[in-house]
Amino acid sequence: MDEPLAVFVGIDVSKDRLDVHLRPSGEAFFVSRDGKGLDELVARLAALPVALVVLEATGGFEVTVAAALAGAGLPLCVVNPRQIRDFARATGRLAKTDALDAEAIALFAERIRPEVRSLPGPEIAHFAELVARRRQIVEMIGMEANRRRRAADKRLAKKLDRHIAFLAKELAELDRDIGDGIKGSPVWREKEALLKSVPGIGDVTARTLIAEIPELGSIGRQQLAALVGVAPINRDSGLMRGRRTIAGGRTAVRNVLYMAALVAIRHNPIFKRFYDRLTERGRPKKVAIVAVMRKLLTVLNAILRDQKPWQQNA
Known part of the structure; x- marks a missing residue:
């Protein structure tokens, strides 16, 4: 029985969505850049023989995505966007949309195959836990915001405002922890290797x-x-x-x-x-x-x- 072909994944990250392209099948899809979308992305990729997932390090939006993928144990590499642009120009890919960018990143992953160093088990569990906690806090903020909109009692409304502010502070601290952790991990290996x-x-x-x-x-x-x-x-x-x-x-x-x-x-x-x-x-x-x-x-x-x-x- 033939082994399934290795899958190379390119993900273009924007503020609200993730455009995903798979090589060599050419399959493309997108998910929202929130807890539900990340869960869907991880579930779809976990069912495939993924050899490598590549993201661009742009704007900071990729940090939580990288943490979620690393926490799922997927082979991941975050690369400098300049490398992708140079590769796309070299292959004659001048048009630019989110979907085309994801395709170019997937092709880069397949052709260039930047080295990936796997995360040890404890780090995988750590990132999975942080991302799960982030999702919980975002959901709590949403629920409390809904309660605040319905609150007629001024005293209750003030209590809800304080709790929402507290949760927002917790979310900011958690985002910093995720950012510091993932940027200090091997998935950010290209930048680390250059410095070292x-x-x-x-x-x-x-x-x-x-x-x-x-x-x-x-x-x-x-x-x-x-x-x-x-x-x-x-x-x-x-x-x-x-x-x-x-x-x-x-x-x-x-x-x-x-x-x-x-x-x-x-x-x-x-x-x-x-x-x-x-x-x-x-x-x-x-x-x-x-x-x-x-x-x-x-x-x-x-x-x-x-x-x-x-x-x-x-």
Whole structure:
């Protein structure tokens, strides 16, 4: 008996719906991007011999979708949209609709087959539980909102308003947990692999950067340095002149960048030479380390922007 053909799935994610295309059958369908739609999508894909599901990392709408698919144990990879656009142009696919985008993503999955690293069992269960809880909270908000519309008693209406606000806060926190978890998981492996191609960048640093600074790769180096808090700030006041310090920004990112800079100074010849030049010119060691952090951040930004891994002679 012949084995069933492996199925490659492309999903175009928009705010309200998911367009799905299957290769090699050419079957296409769409579902809503809510709890019911995700349940339907997972059920349909779980019944097929799926080899790979590919999503684009665009706009943040894909995060809950990725968590639901990963929680169902489906082989998943989230890729940069630039790769899909370049692939579509190379294959002469210039027209653009949600359905055609899903087809292009499915073809990319089938032809390119980006590497997928499976999630361990505990992570699968974790994402499944988070997504299920999210669905419950959304349903509770809907039910309480219906009760609020029917409430004639002002005191009861205020209580319902407070409960809805509480549930909305819980939903926001849960969405952050899902986002941080899924972006730190292997399904986001393309971006993680690019970051880790730089000597000095390990798992913790890469995952912190992915979760805490999604702007990486899409903004300028000066704006990025200010965002993280490694841009020098003037402190000219009274008799104090010429002193520059760093402040503000995203502390979690700055902390992991500091450790990564220390590793890079020891083990990466390019950053070591840069650090040595600064200290030989009389710069204090802490100032030189911060300069290495800025240079490292600039390199990481360019790597994600250009989708090219680290090269020693770069």
